[in-house]
Structures are given as structure tokens and as C-alpha cells.
Amino acid sequence: MAKRHTFTALTVFMAVLIMAASAMAQGTRSFAVLPFKYNGPQKYSYYSKAFQSSLNSKLEWIGHVEQSHQNLSEVTFPANKADALNSLRALNLDHLVYGDIAILNRKAHLKLEVTSKDGNSWLQKGEMDIDEIVPWLDEQSRIIQGDIFNRPGYGTQVETKKAEAVAQQGPTASPFIQGGNDATAAATLNPQFRYEGGTSSTGRWRSQSLRYSSYSMAIADGDADGQNEVFILQKSAISAYRFKEGQLQHLTTFELPANTSNMRLEIADLNRDGLPEFVIGAYQIEKQEAIKAPRGQARSSILSFDGGKFKYIVKKYNKFLGVLRIPPTYMPILVAQKKGTRHLFDQRMYEAFIKGDTVELGQKIHTPPFGNVYNMIYMPQELGYNYVVINDSHKLVTYNQTMERLNETDATYNSSGTAIVIADLMPGMGGGVTEERKVTYNIPFHMITAPLTSDKYELLVNKDLSAAAQIFESYKYFTQGEIHSLAWDQVGLTLAWKTRRIKGQVVDIALADLNNDGDKQLVVLINTFAGIGYGNRKTVVLAYDLNM
Numbered sequence: 001m002a003k004r005h006t007f008t009a010l011t012v013f014m015a016v017l018i019m020a021a022s023a024m025a026q027g028t029r030s031f032a033v034l035p036f037k038y039n040g041p042q043k044y045s046y047y048s049k050a051f052q053s054s055l056n057s058k059l060e061w062i063g064h065v066e067q068s069h070q071n072l073s074e075v076t077f078p079a080n081k082a083d084a085l086n087s088l089r090a091l092n093l094d095h096l097v098y099g100d101i102a103i104l105n106r107k108a109h110l111k112l113e114v115t116s117k118d119g120n121s122w123l124q125k126g127e128m129d130i131d132e133i134v135p136w137l138d139e140q141s142r143i144i145q146g147d148i149f150n151r152p153g154y155g156t157q158v159e160t161k162k163a164e165a166v167a168q169q170g171p172t173a174s175p176f177i178q179g180g181n182d183a184t185a186a187a188t189l190n191p192q193f194r195y196e197g198g199t200s201s202t203g204r205w206r207s208q209s210l211r212y213s214s215y216s217m218a219i220a221d222g223d224a225d226g227q228n229e230v231f232i233l234q235k236s237a238i239s240a241y242r243f244k245e246g247q248l249q250h251l252t253t254f255e256l257p258a259n260t261s262n263m264r265l266e267i268a269d270l271n272r273d274g275l276p277e278f279v280i281g282a283y284q285i286e287k288q289e290a291i292k293a294p295r296g297q298a299r300s301s302i303l304s305f306d307g308g309k310f311k312y313i314v315k316k317y318n319k320f321l322g323v324l325r326i327p328p329t330y331m332p333i334l335v336a337q338k339k340g341t342r343h344l345f346d347q348r349m350y351e352a353f354i355k356g357d358t359v360e361l362g363q364k365i366h367t368p369p370f371g372n373v374y375n376m377i378y379m380p381q382e383l384g385y386n387y388v389v390i391n392d393s394h395k396l397v398t399y400n401q402t403m404e405r406l407n408e409t410d411a412t413y414n415s416s417g418t419a420i421v422i423a424d425l426m427p428g429m430g431g432g433v434t435e436e437r438k439v440t441y442n443i444p445f446h447m448i449t450a451p452l453t454s455d456k457y458e459l460l461v462n463k464d465l466s467a468a469a470q471i472f473e474s475y476k477y478f479t480q481g482e483i484h485s486l487a488w489d490q491v492g493l494t495l496a497w498k499t500r501r502i503k504g505q506v507v508d509i510a511l512a513d514l515n516n517d518g519d520k521q522l523v524v525l526i527n528t529f530a531g532i533g534y535g536n537r538k539t540v541v542l543a544y545d546l547n548m
Helices: 002-027 047-059 081-091 130-147 156-169 467-471
Strands: 029-033 037-039 065-067 095-104 107-116 121-129 204-206 216-220 229-233 237-244 247-255 260-268 277-285 296-298 300-304 311-317 320-326 331-339 345-355 358-365 376-381 384-390 396-399 405-408 415-425 436-444 448-450 458-465 480-488 493-498 505-512 521-527 539-545
Touching (some): 029 047, 047 130, 081 095, 130 156, 216 521, 229 260, 260 331, 260 415, 277 320, 300 320, 311 358, 376 448, 415 505, 448 505, 458 493, 458 505, 480 521
Parallel strands (some): 037 095
Antiparallel strands (some): 095 107, 107 121, 216 229, 229 237, 260 277, 277 296, 277 300, 384 396, 396 405, 415 436, 505 521
16 A cells, blocks of 8 residues: 555656646747848958857847747848748747848947747847947847846846946956956956966866876866866877866776877867767878988877767778867867878868768868968957967967958967977979978967957967077977967957966866866866976876966
């Protein structure tokens, strides 16, 4: 009898849960944002889809009002409210967001509309400089969430109170110290970013020394268990660790081919199945006479970490593989590039797709001069983006969307110490010793873009510091470094803040939740500098709290 009552109680409990879940699902409303109607110069035509992508992310209220993923390519732009209601009913949506933008010189004329299935509508117009578009869209998206979606803490009244409070307080100092040396601002930034020297370890964590030299690093939930792991790429192996009791706890090590030089580790869910893939870019050296420059070929592989064990998805692929986050969605995309003839990388780069145990190429990706799968990043800028490329001299070169060269830095950045020696032959020349010269290409490590101190994106890079490297052009092992946050100010990349000087060769950086506490840290991978020989160098991981 007791068992029967228990079973009945469990049945009722499960029924309640199912009904609650069904009610929650029914209570979730949907919205869609149409591409904006655009009128203006061709160079700003990307605003149409950029507005759509931006509003899709800003308006989503998880569990309450969520973006519809229906195909909107055949939806006619509504000429009036009746057209909008017809589109809503056809798509079975609760809210439809649309608008238009006109650009004249640097003035933008904007109209943003929302029509709901209950017949209500909302309209807002604005006229502003191009630089003021993003804040205007941010404000309107918060108003829509409050006035249309009824989200607590949002809406016209809340925005009005915020504006009044700011007006009463007057200008305030940014908690992040511009240039890294202003000691007069409020003491809210991690002190590691403010002062040079000192012995305090406040806001910084240092791992134990690992007895090998490292080449690349990535931090992600590799086995989809809800906890991040730290993955470190070595010359011929990849190791997995997890932060535990103040140290990196070793989980497993997977051996890779010994006759290859590993260069880059990327982790991303490329096939969108919830489990990330591990992309390893490598270079295989062929045996060659000592007096000649070594020959070689690209050799990349893709692994999984399902169940906490590495296994190959693609074991050997004869092109360089990497991951780029391409606008306007900035979703991670697998990219491939052939080995070049005179240069290590071919000039053409392609989207790539995993198919079975191999990789297939997709459409060509437009890149700035000498952009490759490892030295290029898209830096969001207003409603568009700039390209930032690390050139062969390891200086940062900035291009706009039309590939116009905007700026080149004086300092060098992100030299990893991972060098590939190739033969530079003039076209039509043979392979004789007198007809070739050895060229050393230093593989740059990850650049990171993120809005850390404001709504504007910053570029996180490592500034190379070494007296020997300034004297010897081919010497690329830097004994010290500084992580710099650079911001684009329409003229060049300027310093926003920096860390203290780091002793050792910085070989990679990441922005991730290393200790699984819910907050991201700036994580730095370094090889210690012992003064003699690569074999004496050890790996150390540093982590900095971003805002204290």
C-alpha cells in the first residue's frame, strides 16, 4: 500500500512539472527583427544587417521574449501597420521590429518601429551623428523591453531616471585607468593594471610550474559538463587541467605526432551540437640538407574531448586550420588556408566544414594583404568593424571594411617564440643553395576583442619586451611582456590600460572563467626564461581578476 501511495505521489509530481514546463513554454513570446531599409552611401550599406543583428541580441529576454529563427529573407518590408500585422500572423510571431536609416554626410536619420499581434504599435525617430548610433540603439532597445515586453527595470521611466541621475552627479572617472598610470581615479580596478613593480599578488593567481614548454592555450568546457578546463598545447602533446584547490589539477595528456611543430589551439562548437571541437594547427618539417632552408607542409587535426578523453575527428589535413569570428554574427567559423610558395601562407583563405573524417572548403573569405588564419581578427567598431592584422614585423596594422589601410603601430606585439623557417625563392628560380634565403616566420598567438571598460570594444595583446630582439632581427624570444588593452580612437590604437611587466615569454592569452566562479579572468600563458636552452623553460599560467 505504501509503495502504491509513493508511486501515485511521484506521478502527480511529474504531472505538475510537465504542466509547469508547458505553461512556461506557452508563456514565452517571440519576436523577429527585419533588415533595416537603408538609403545612403554604399560604404555604410552594411548597417542594414548590422542593426538587425545588434537588436536581435539586445532585445532577447531569455525565457520570456525570445528571438525567432525563422527565415525572413522572403518577408516583404511593411509599408504600413496593416502589412506588419499580416507578416506577424504569417510568421506566427508576437512582435515584429523593423525600421529604416538614411545617411547624409555623417548625419543619420533613424526610424524604429515595433508592431505587436494585439494591434499595438511603437515608433521612435532620431537624428544624430554616426558615432551616436550605438548608444541610441542601446537606449531604444531598453525602452522596448520595458514598454513593449514589460520587463521589470526597463522602459521609458527607468531611462529618464537614469538620465536625471547622471545629470545630477556630473562626469565621473572611469574605474579603468587610462594608460595604466593614473593614480587619482577610484580604486576599483585590479591593482595589477595600475602600478609598475611591487611584490603584491592581490588580484593575481599563479599556477605551479609545469615541466615543459608550451605553445598555445584555450579555456573552455571541453566535455560539456558545465565546468571549464584549461587546455595547453605542447610541441607534440595536448594536456587538460582543471582549477582545483588553488592549482591546476592534471586530467589527461594526449600525444600528437612528434615530427610536427604545433602552432595554434582553437576550441569552438563548430557543428553546433553542444560539444566543442579542438582545432590544432601544425607544420610538418621534411628532412633536408642542413645547408638548405627546411621544406615542410601544413598538417592540421581536429579532436574531441567527449567523456574527458581526447580522440581524433580529423587526424591529418594538409592545410592550415584556424577559427575566426566573422561579422555580423561573430559566431566561430572554421577557416582553412593552403601553404604558400614564397610565403608560409597562401593569399586565399576559405570557410571550411567538417565532413566525416575530413574537411571540405567553402566560400572564399576576403582578407587584408597578408592576412592569415593566425594573424587576423575582426574588431567591432560602431556598427561595423575593422580588421587588425599582425604583419611579418609583428606590428599591428588596422584596415577598415573596404580594406583601406588606416594605421600601423610602432611597437611589436604577440610574438610567441614559435618560429617556422621557410625558403624564400624568387619565382622561376630553382632550389639551389645560392638561389634561396632562409626566412623565419614567428607565429603570433591569440588577439582578443572585448568591451571591458565601456560599450566600445578593446583589443587585448601582449607587448614584446626584449633587448636582444631589438638588436637581432631573427631573434624572437622575448624575456618579458605586458598585456595591453588598446582602443581605436579613429586615428590609431591607443593604450587604455596594461598589466605590470610579466617575467618570461608570453605565449598566449585568454579571457575566460578559469576557476569556474562565474566571472571571467584575464589568463596568461608564459614560458619561464632560464637564460640557457629551451629545455630549461617551464610553463606557468597567470590569472588576473578584471575588476575588483
